[in-house]
Amino acid sequence: MASNHHYKRHLQPLSSSSSSNTYFVVFISIIVLIALFLLSSHNVTSYATIPIAVETVKPIKQYVSGRNDDNGGASAACDYSEGKWFYDPTIRPPRYDETCKEIYRGWNCVAGNRSGALEIVKWRWQPNHCALPQFDPLRFLESHRNISIGFVGDSLNRNMFVSFFCSLRRAAGEVKKWRPAGADRGFTFLKYNLTIAYHRTNLLARYGRWSANAKGGELESLGFKEGYRVDVDIPEGTWAEAPSFHNILIYNTGHWWWAPSKFDPVKSPMLFHENGEPLMPPLSPELGLDVVLRKMISYVEEKARPGTVLFFRTQSPRHFEGGDWYQGGSCARLQPLSPHEVEKLFSVQNNGTNVETRLVNEHIYEAIKGTAFRLLDVTRMSEFRADAHPSSAGGKKHADCMHWCLPGITDTWNDLFIAHLSSLRYDK
Numbered sequence: 561m562a563s564n565h566h567y568k569r570h571l572q573p574l575s576s577s578s579s580s581n582t583y584f585v586v587f588i589s590i591i592v593l594i595a596l597f598l599l600s601s602h603n604v605t606s607y608a609t610i611p612i613a614v615e616t617v618k619p620i621k622q623y624v625s626g627r628n629d630d631n632g633g634a635s636a637a638c639d640y641s642e643g644k645w646f647y648d649p650t651i652r653p654p655r656y657d658e659t660c661k662e663i664y665r666g667w668n669c670v671a672g673n674r675s676g677a678l679e680i681v682k683w684r685w686q687p688n689h690c691a692l693p694q695f696d697p698l699r700f701l702e703s704h705r706n707i708s709i710g711f712v713g714d715s716l717n718r719n720m721f722v723s724f725f726c727s728l729r730r731a732a733g734e735v736k737k738w739r740p741a742g743a744d745r746g747f748t749f750l751k752y753n754l755t756i757a758y759h760r761t762n763l764l765a766r767y768g769r770w771s772a773n774a775k776g777g778e779l780e781s782l783g784f785k786e787g788y789r790v791d792v793d794i795p796e797g798t799w800a801e802a803p804s805f806h807n808i809l810i811y812n813t814g815h816w817w818w819a820p821s822k823f824d825p826v827k828s829p830m831l832f833h834e835n836g837e838p839l840m841p842p843l844s845p846e847l848g849l850d851v852v853l854r855k856m857i858s859y860v861e862e863k864a865r866p867g868t869v870l871f872f873r874t875q876s877p878r879h880f881e882g883g884d885w886y887q888g889g890s891c892a893r894l895q896p897l898s899p900h901e902v903e904k905l906f907s908v909q910n911n912g913t914n915v916e917t918r919l920v921n922e923h924i925y926e927a928i929k930g931t932a933f934r935l936l937d938v939t940r941m942s943e944f945r946a947d948a949h950p951s952s953a954g955g956k957k958h959a960d961c962m963h964w965c966l967p968g969i970t971d972t973w974n975d976l977f978i979a980h981l982s983s984l985r986y987d988k
């Protein structure tokens with residue numbers, strides 16, 4: 561709790577929260593002194609994080625008993641990404657259920673009668689060296705007044721956003737639909753004046769249809785006729801204002817970069833442009849992704865107000881087996897995969913149907929190095945969960961082995977998000 565308060569003061573340096581709690585005042589005074597000391601020896605405008613001594617690992621038992629002791633166990637030093645899923649039928653019920661209206665029908669596995677839908681949330685992620693507690697929505701709301709949180713990315717970030725919304729909705733009381741500029745959807749929890757929003761963008765960069773110009777041009781002279789123009793230096797309008805609006809942002813991109821059904825390398829390739837001119841020679845999607853990540857990350861860093869907390873979420877794995885989605889691939893499993901099965905499905909050497917998962921991450925890791933972004937690494941834990949996709953729930957034509965059932969594992973992604981957030985004590 562205390563760390564949340566402190567961290568919020570950085571988000572809103574001008575708000576003078578007057579607490580009658582003496583402990584709190586004393587605590588803040590100490591923190592301010594420490595912060596002043598630290599600031600005097602660090603460049604104020606830099607985003608560098610000051611490493612902090614972190615707490616000890618909490619016993620695993622604590623999590624099993626369902627207590628959320630000030631996000632105990634959450635620590636910047638913990639590697640949440642390596643661990644195991646444990647089946648735990650006594651796990652406390654999910655923070656919301658299938659009646660949450662914001663759940664997109666195709667992701668509502670309980671209502672859509674996906675077999676085993678109720679089992680999905682009975683597994684808990686146990687990192688190897690610490691605990692990842694279920695976050696407490698009420699406590700979160702109470703310690704995050706007057707702020708806003710933006711999810712920026714493709715439908716997988718929407719999936720995470722919906723999980724977050726449904727978790728808070730139950731605890732929050734009155735909620736008002738409200739969208740910041742460009743957002744696809746957004747809500748304000750009135751009692752707490754906390755806004756959360758989802759900004760839809762597939763590539764982060766702006767893109768649109770491109771056709772050869774009769775007058776010719778560089779791309780035309782290479783024989784290009786149709787494609788998508790991707791402006792590597794222009795953020796898509798849906799989120800261009802988001803970095804200066806939100807206090808906390810969670811970005812993702814990835815799925816659309818390996819989506820030949822839309823960006824067919826021959827019939828409708830991505831054609832990268834910078835300063836309005838085609839980049840020559842034309843870039844492959846992989847190289848284009850690197851340029852876009854670099855440009856968009858520096859755009860966000862420039863645009864964000866000091867103290868804004870930035871996350872980049874890693875790639876969400878797909879679990880198509882027996883072919884890709886348009887080839888009749890499916891995901892009918894009822895249990896998480898074994899580590900061996902995970903390697904078979906995702907190792908880059910095997911070049912399987914879902915090989916893009918780890919490839920995308922290599923680009924993301926490289927792009928955020930030395931930037932203000934923190935990594936939200938959901939990939940490894942999710943790779944195991946071949947059982948947690950909607951599959952053919954609700955009578956879909958193609959199995960959905962890409963998005964996740966809700967409630968489901970994006971709830972755990974949000975636990976990870978909150979654990980990271982809670983560990984930020986000296987953010988600048």
Ligand SMILES: *[C@@H]1O[C@H](CO)[C@@H](O)[C@H](O)[C@H]1NC(C)=O
Nearest residue numbers: 670671672673674953954955
């Ligand atoms: C799920 O099963 C229930 C009861 O068997 C049925 O009423 C409902 O229509 C089914 N829903 C879907 C989407 O198939």
Ligand SMILES: *[C@@H]1O[C@H](CO)[C@@H](O)[C@H](O)[C@H]1NC(C)=O
Nearest residue numbers: 572575576577578705706753
């Ligand atoms: C939130 O904002 C309101 C109005 O600006 C202010 O009265 C209140 O103290 C703020 N709360 C926090 C926790 O900053």
Ligand SMILES: *[C@@H]1O[C@H](CO)[C@@H](O)[C@H](O)[C@H]1NC(C)=O
Nearest residue numbers: 705706707708752753754755
């Ligand atoms: C709500 O929070 C925003 C910042 O997110 C702040 O600008 C505004 O003054 C707050 N409003 C109230 C009524 O507290």
Ligand SMILES: *[C@@H]1O[C@H](CO)[C@@H](O)[C@H](O)[C@H]1NC(C)=O
Nearest residue numbers: 908909910911912913914915
């Ligand atoms: C990987 O597999 C795809 C089709 O399944 C193929 O087109 C591609 O050439 C393969 N790549 C490598 C590096 O083997």
